[in-house]
Amino acid sequence: MVWKLDEELWFPNPRWGEDDGLVAIGGDLSAERLVLAYSNGFFPWYAFQMEREPHWYCPLNRYVIFPAEIHISHSMRQLLKQQRYEVTVNQDFCGVIHGCSVAQRRNEESGAWLGPDIIEAFTRLHQLGYAASVEVWDGPRLVGGLYGVTLRHAFFGESMFSLVPNASKLALIHLSRAMEQIGGRFIDCQFETPLFKSMGGRFITYDEYMRLLK
Numbered sequence: 714m715v716w717k718l719d720e721e722l723w724f725p726n727p728r729w730g731e732d733d734g735l736v737a738i739g740g741d742l743s744a745e746r747l748v749l750a751y752s753n754g755f756f757p758w759y760a761f762q763m764e765r766e767p768h769w770y771c772p773l774n775r776y777v778i779f780p781a782e783i784h785i786s787h788s789m790r791q792l793l794k795q796q797r798y799e800v801t802v803n804q805d806f807c808g809v810i811h812g813c814s815v816a817q818r819r820n821e822e823s824g825a826w827l828g829p830d831i832i833e834a835f836t837r838l839h840q841l842g843y844a845a846s847v848e849v850w851d852g853p854r855l856v857g858g859l860y861g862v863t864l865r866h867a868f869f870g871e872s873m874f875s876l877v878p879n880a881s882k883l884a885l886i887h888l889s890r891a892m893e894q895i896g897g898r899f900i901d902c903q904f905e906t907p908l909f910k911s912m913g914g915r916f917i918t919y920d921e922y923m924r925l926l927k
Contacts, residue, residue, distance in 0.1 A: 718769070722749055727771035727919065734772035742767055742834035744841055751862050751869050754922060756903060758826055773919040776909060778885075778900040780893035784913040789882055798880065799850040800887040806839045809846040809858040809874075816874035827872055835871065838862060847884040851877060859884045861901075865926055868892060869901040885912060898925050 716725045718740035730736030740746055742757060750756060750769060759768035785793075792798075813819075814827040838844035843864060849857035857880020859873035868888060873881040888900065902909045905916070917925075 722746055724750060724753055724755055724769065724771075727754065727773065730771060734770040735768060736771050737769040739766045740769070742830055744834075744837055744843070747834060747838060747862070748843060748864065751864050752926070754919060754926070756869065756871075757831070758903075760826055762825060762828070770903075771919070772904075774916050775919060775922040776902045776905045776914050776916055777922070778889065778902060778909065778912060778914045780889040780897055780900065782913045782915075783886060783889040784911065785886055786911070789879065789886065792879060792883065793886070797851070798856065798877075798883060800883055801848045801850065802887075802891065803839075803845055805848050805855060805858075806844070806846040806860060807836060808855045809848055809860045810835060810872075812855060812858060812876075813860065813872035813874045816876065835860070835862075847888050849875075849880040849883050856880050857884060859888065866896060866898045867901060867926055868897060868899075870903065882908070882912065 714729050715731060715735055716737040718737050722745055725736060727736050736755065753771070754775070755769045755771045757767040758770050810832055814832060819825055819827065835844050843862055844860060845863045846860040847858050848855055856877045857875040859870060859881060861871045862869040873884060875881040892900065902914050905914065
Protein backbone atom coordinates (compact mmCIF):
# COMPACT_ATOMS: atom_id res chain seq x y z
CA MET A 714 0.00 0.00 0.00
CA VAL A 715 1.19 3.53 -0.82
CA TRP A 716 -0.16 6.36 1.31
CA LYS A 717 -0.97 9.89 0.18
CA LEU A 718 0.51 12.57 2.43
CA ASP A 719 -1.15 15.92 3.07
CA GLU A 720 -0.09 19.16 4.73
CA GLU A 721 0.07 17.54 8.16
CA LEU A 722 3.44 16.26 9.35
CA TRP A 723 3.09 12.48 9.60
CA PHE A 724 4.31 9.23 8.07
CA PRO A 725 2.56 5.85 8.01
CA ASN A 726 3.95 2.62 9.39
CA PRO A 727 6.60 1.52 6.86
CA ARG A 728 5.57 -2.11 7.30
CA TRP A 729 2.46 -1.25 5.27
CA GLY A 730 4.51 -0.09 2.27
CA GLU A 731 5.50 -1.73 -0.99
CA ASP A 732 8.16 -4.42 -1.28
CA ASP A 733 10.61 -1.97 -2.86
CA GLY A 734 10.35 0.33 0.15
CA LEU A 735 7.95 2.93 -1.29
CA VAL A 736 5.53 3.91 1.47
CA ALA A 737 4.07 7.32 0.67
CA ILE A 738 3.73 10.02 -1.97
CA GLY A 739 3.13 13.72 -1.52
CA GLY A 740 3.69 16.25 1.18
CA ASP A 741 6.60 18.64 0.78
CA LEU A 742 10.34 18.91 1.33
CA SER A 743 10.20 21.28 4.28
CA ALA A 744 12.95 21.00 6.86
CA GLU A 745 10.41 19.88 9.46
CA ARG A 746 9.11 17.05 7.30
CA LEU A 747 12.61 15.93 6.32
CA VAL A 748 13.77 15.79 9.94
CA LEU A 749 10.67 13.78 10.86
CA ALA A 750 11.26 11.49 7.88
CA TYR A 751 14.87 10.68 8.70
CA SER A 752 14.02 10.27 12.37
CA ASN A 753 11.83 7.36 11.31
CA GLY A 754 13.96 5.87 8.55
CA PHE A 755 12.26 7.54 5.56
CA PHE A 756 13.97 9.38 2.72
CA PRO A 757 12.71 11.12 -0.44
CA TRP A 758 13.63 9.61 -3.80
CA TYR A 759 11.86 10.35 -7.06
CA ALA A 760 12.61 11.20 -10.69
CA PHE A 761 12.09 14.96 -10.70
CA GLN A 762 11.74 15.12 -14.49
CA MET A 763 8.76 12.76 -14.39
CA GLU A 764 7.19 13.13 -10.94
CA ARG A 765 5.85 16.30 -9.36
CA GLU A 766 5.49 15.03 -5.78
CA PRO A 767 8.07 13.54 -3.44
CA HIS A 768 8.10 9.75 -3.12
CA TRP A 769 9.02 8.53 0.37
CA TYR A 770 10.91 5.26 0.84
CA CYS A 771 11.61 3.25 3.97
CA PRO A 772 13.08 -0.20 3.14
CA LEU A 773 12.69 -2.75 5.92
CA ASN A 774 16.11 -4.22 5.16
CA ARG A 775 18.59 -1.40 5.75
CA TYR A 776 22.06 -1.33 4.24
CA VAL A 777 24.50 0.35 6.63
CA ILE A 778 28.18 0.75 7.37
CA PHE A 779 29.28 0.72 10.99
CA PRO A 780 32.23 3.13 11.29
CA ALA A 781 34.44 0.66 13.15
CA GLU A 782 33.82 -2.00 10.49
CA ILE A 783 34.74 -0.02 7.37
CA HIS A 784 37.05 -1.99 5.09
CA ILE A 785 40.04 -0.10 3.72
CA SER A 786 41.78 -1.97 0.92
CA HIS A 787 45.54 -2.06 0.47
CA SER A 788 45.35 0.30 -2.50
CA MET A 789 43.27 2.78 -0.50
CA ARG A 790 45.74 2.61 2.39
CA GLN A 791 48.50 3.46 -0.07
CA LEU A 792 46.50 6.39 -1.42
CA LEU A 793 45.88 7.65 2.12
CA LYS A 794 49.61 7.49 2.88
CA GLN A 795 50.44 9.52 -0.22
CA GLN A 796 48.34 12.42 1.10
CA ARG A 797 47.80 13.53 -2.47
CA TYR A 798 44.33 14.86 -1.75
CA GLU A 799 43.04 17.04 1.06
CA VAL A 800 39.78 16.01 2.74
CA THR A 801 37.59 18.53 4.56
CA VAL A 802 34.17 18.66 6.20
CA ASN A 803 31.49 21.28 5.55
CA GLN A 804 33.78 23.55 3.57
CA ASP A 805 31.74 23.49 0.34
CA PHE A 806 28.35 21.87 0.79
CA CYS A 807 26.93 23.64 -2.25
CA GLY A 808 29.83 22.49 -4.39
CA VAL A 809 29.39 18.89 -3.28
CA ILE A 810 25.63 18.68 -3.79
CA HIS A 811 25.90 20.30 -7.21
CA GLY A 812 28.82 18.01 -8.05
CA CYS A 813 26.70 15.01 -7.11
CA SER A 814 23.87 16.24 -9.33
CA VAL A 815 25.90 16.67 -12.53
CA ALA A 816 28.75 14.14 -12.25
CA GLN A 817 28.77 11.72 -15.18
CA ARG A 818 25.88 13.84 -16.59
CA ARG A 819 23.48 12.28 -14.08
CA ASN A 820 21.10 15.24 -14.35
CA GLU A 821 20.42 14.36 -17.99
CA GLU A 822 19.19 10.85 -17.23
CA SER A 823 15.45 10.18 -17.23
CA GLY A 824 15.57 8.77 -13.72
CA ALA A 825 17.62 11.62 -12.25
CA TRP A 826 16.47 12.42 -8.72
CA LEU A 827 18.87 15.12 -7.52
CA GLY A 828 17.04 18.07 -9.01
CA PRO A 829 16.51 21.72 -8.03
CA ASP A 830 13.90 20.96 -5.34
CA ILE A 831 16.10 18.40 -3.58
CA ILE A 832 19.15 20.66 -3.84
CA GLU A 833 17.23 23.56 -2.32
CA ALA A 834 15.73 21.42 0.46
CA PHE A 835 19.00 19.82 1.55
CA THR A 836 20.92 23.08 1.31
CA ARG A 837 18.36 24.48 3.73
CA LEU A 838 18.90 21.47 6.02
CA HIS A 839 22.63 22.16 5.91
CA GLN A 840 22.06 25.78 6.89
CA LEU A 841 20.02 24.53 9.86
CA GLY A 842 22.75 22.10 10.92
CA TYR A 843 21.02 18.89 9.83
CA ALA A 844 23.08 18.08 6.73
CA ALA A 845 26.82 17.85 6.17
CA SER A 846 29.32 17.34 3.39
CA VAL A 847 32.76 15.82 3.01
CA GLU A 848 34.96 17.33 0.31
CA VAL A 849 38.00 15.93 -1.51
CA TRP A 850 40.36 18.50 -3.00
CA ASP A 851 43.22 18.31 -5.49
CA GLY A 852 44.76 21.67 -4.74
CA PRO A 853 42.01 24.29 -5.21
CA ARG A 854 39.85 21.92 -7.28
CA LEU A 855 36.95 19.99 -5.77
CA VAL A 856 37.36 16.49 -7.19
CA GLY A 857 34.90 14.48 -5.12
CA GLY A 858 32.83 14.20 -2.01
CA LEU A 859 29.60 13.15 -0.41
CA TYR A 860 26.73 14.69 1.51
CA GLY A 861 23.93 13.51 3.76
CA VAL A 862 21.77 14.16 6.77
CA THR A 863 23.22 14.15 10.29
CA LEU A 864 20.80 13.22 13.05
CA ARG A 865 20.93 11.30 16.34
CA HIS A 866 24.51 10.00 16.05
CA ALA A 867 23.81 8.70 12.53
CA PHE A 868 24.74 9.85 9.05
CA PHE A 869 22.20 9.26 6.29
CA GLY A 870 24.14 9.24 3.05
CA GLU A 871 22.42 10.85 0.09
CA SER A 872 24.92 10.97 -2.77
CA MET A 873 28.61 11.00 -3.64
CA PHE A 874 30.74 11.78 -6.68
CA SER A 875 34.28 11.38 -7.98
CA LEU A 876 36.06 13.31 -10.71
CA VAL A 877 39.26 11.36 -10.04
CA PRO A 878 39.61 7.67 -9.12
CA ASN A 879 38.62 6.76 -5.54
CA ALA A 880 37.69 10.29 -4.39
CA SER A 881 34.31 9.15 -3.08
CA LYS A 882 36.00 6.26 -1.22
CA LEU A 883 38.36 8.74 0.42
CA ALA A 884 35.38 10.83 1.53
CA LEU A 885 33.63 7.77 2.96
CA ILE A 886 36.72 6.65 4.86
CA HIS A 887 37.17 10.14 6.30
CA LEU A 888 33.51 10.22 7.32
CA SER A 889 33.75 6.82 9.02
CA ARG A 890 36.86 7.79 10.97
CA ALA A 891 35.30 11.08 12.06
CA MET A 892 32.11 9.34 13.16
CA GLU A 893 34.03 6.73 15.12
CA GLN A 894 35.84 9.49 17.01
CA ILE A 895 32.60 11.21 18.07
CA GLY A 896 30.60 8.07 18.81
CA GLY A 897 28.60 7.96 15.59
CA ARG A 898 26.62 4.74 15.34
CA PHE A 899 26.12 4.04 11.65
CA ILE A 900 26.12 5.36 8.09
CA ASP A 901 22.87 4.67 6.28
CA CYS A 902 23.72 3.72 2.68
CA GLN A 903 20.02 3.40 1.70
CA PHE A 904 20.73 0.66 -0.88
CA GLU A 905 23.41 -1.96 -1.43
CA THR A 906 25.96 -1.12 -4.13
CA PRO A 907 29.23 -2.84 -5.08
CA LEU A 908 31.18 0.10 -3.60
CA PHE A 909 29.40 -0.02 -0.24
CA LYS A 910 29.66 -3.80 -0.12
CA SER A 911 33.40 -3.66 -0.79
CA MET A 912 33.81 -1.20 2.08
CA GLY A 913 32.08 -3.28 4.72
CA GLY A 914 28.40 -2.51 4.31
CA ARG A 915 25.79 -5.00 5.50
CA PHE A 916 22.06 -5.39 6.00
CA ILE A 917 20.28 -4.93 9.30
CA THR A 918 16.57 -5.10 10.02
CA TYR A 919 14.41 -2.00 10.33
CA ASP A 920 13.83 -2.84 14.00
CA GLU A 921 17.58 -2.91 14.68
CA TYR A 922 18.01 0.25 12.63
CA MET A 923 15.43 2.14 14.69
CA ARG A 924 16.83 0.79 17.96
CA LEU A 925 20.25 2.19 17.06
CA LEU A 926 18.77 5.44 15.81
CA LYS A 927 16.65 6.14 18.88
